Amino acid sequence: MSLDGKIALVTGGSRGIGRAIALRLAEMGAKVAINYVSNPDAAQEVVGAIAAMGGEGRHYKFDVADTSAVNDSIAKIIEDYGRLDILVNNAGITRDGLLMKMKEENWDQVLDTNLKGAFNCIKAVTRPMMKQRWGRIVNISSVIGFLGNAGQANYAAAKAGLTGLTRSIARELASRSITVNGVAPGYIDTDMTRDLAEEVRAKVLGEIPMRSMGSAEDVAGAVAYLVSEDARYITGQFIHVNGGMFMG
Ligand code: NDP
Numbered sequence: 001m002s003l004d005g006k007i008a009l010v011t012g013g014s015r016g017i018g019r020a021i022a023l024r025l026a027e028m029g030a031k032v033a034i035n036y037v038s039n040p041d042a043a044q045e046v047v048g049a050i051a052a053m054g055g056e057g058r059h060y061k062f063d064v065a066d067t068s069a070v071n072d073s074i075a076k077i078i079e080d081y082g083r084l085d086i087l088v089n090n091a092g093i094t095r096d097g098l099l100m101k102m103k104e105e106n107w108d109q110v111l112d113t114n115l116k117g118a119f120n121c122i123k124a125v126t127r128p129m130m131k132q133r134w135g136r137i138v139n140i141s142s143v144i145g146f147l148g149n150a151g152q153a154n155y156a157a158a159k160a161g162l163t164g165l166t167r168s169i170a171r172e173l174a175s176r177s178i179t180v181n182g183v184a185p186g187y188i189d190t191d192m193t194r195d196l197a198e199e200v201r202a203k204v205l206g207e208i209p210m211r212s213m214g215s216a217e218d219v220a221g222a223v224a225y226l227v228s229e230d231a232r233y234i235t236g237q238f239i240h241v242n243g244g245m246f247m248g
Pocket of ligand 1: 013018037038039062089093113142143189
């Protein structure tokens with residue numbers, strides 16, 4: 001599953017699942033643009049880890065929710081590398097709370113980052129990928145987008161929105177050999193889930209047939225497959241990486 005000569009952009013590639021995806025794509029031979037928004041040290045660490053394995057990565061700071069910043073940064077990546085073949089929309093945030101108490105700004109932030117962010121990045125890469133007549137887009141969803149979750153109406157709505165976005169764009173781009181798929185992780189051990197209260201963690205584990213949280217590398221493996229040539233005839237699909245928590 002070689003990605004030699006391919007250029008990839010991983011949004012939110014500086015930490016957690018995005019970091020594991022960036023390393024995995026670099027290991028497969030891709031040059032990787034690592035996006036982040038607030039933590040340059042973490043992004044630099046990923047660039048260093050890629051260099052240590054003999055690969056090439058660079059980091060790019062932009063907020064995926066900021067349309068003009070996305071357009072400028074993706075144009076810069078294409079200028080730096082000459083092309084862009086793979087987009088992984090991984091950047092995401094949570095702002096949890098029961099709907100009755102949810103602030104409008106928390107709804108907006110989560111929808112803007114997790115859903116509009118993906119729209120912005122897809123829109124910016126579509127024309128160059130169509131010209132190349134090859135591309136891979138992978139949207140990182142969540143089991144919550146399929147099941148819903150009390151206290152996460154904003155996050156569930158954004159992730160469920162990614163399903164419709166993925167399937168629609170997959171239909172629009174299929175004839176140009178551009179596939180658009182999703183990976184829906186269950187509970188994965190990252191900064192996002194590390195602060196869960198012990199009783200919440202125990203409850204979640206009780207709902208997972210495999211009785212353990214997944215790793216960022218488990219998610220990266222599914223992404224690696226979807227961007228590979230082996231998956232060339234797969235589009236509009238979701239791979240669920242969740243230890244059996246939801247079987248779609
Ligand atoms: P982390 O909180 O560990 O990392 C989030 C990453 O996204 C960081 O690199 C962060 O950059 C970046 N980011 C956040 N907001 C923006 C933004 N506006 N623009 C650009 N980059 C941004 O999250 P995870 O690794 O846990 O999650 C990654 C994805 O996987 C998310 O989409 C999440 O919803 C999804 N997911 C996670 C699950 C889990 O259990 N962890 C389960 C299901 C889905 P910076 O370092 O600069 O802050």
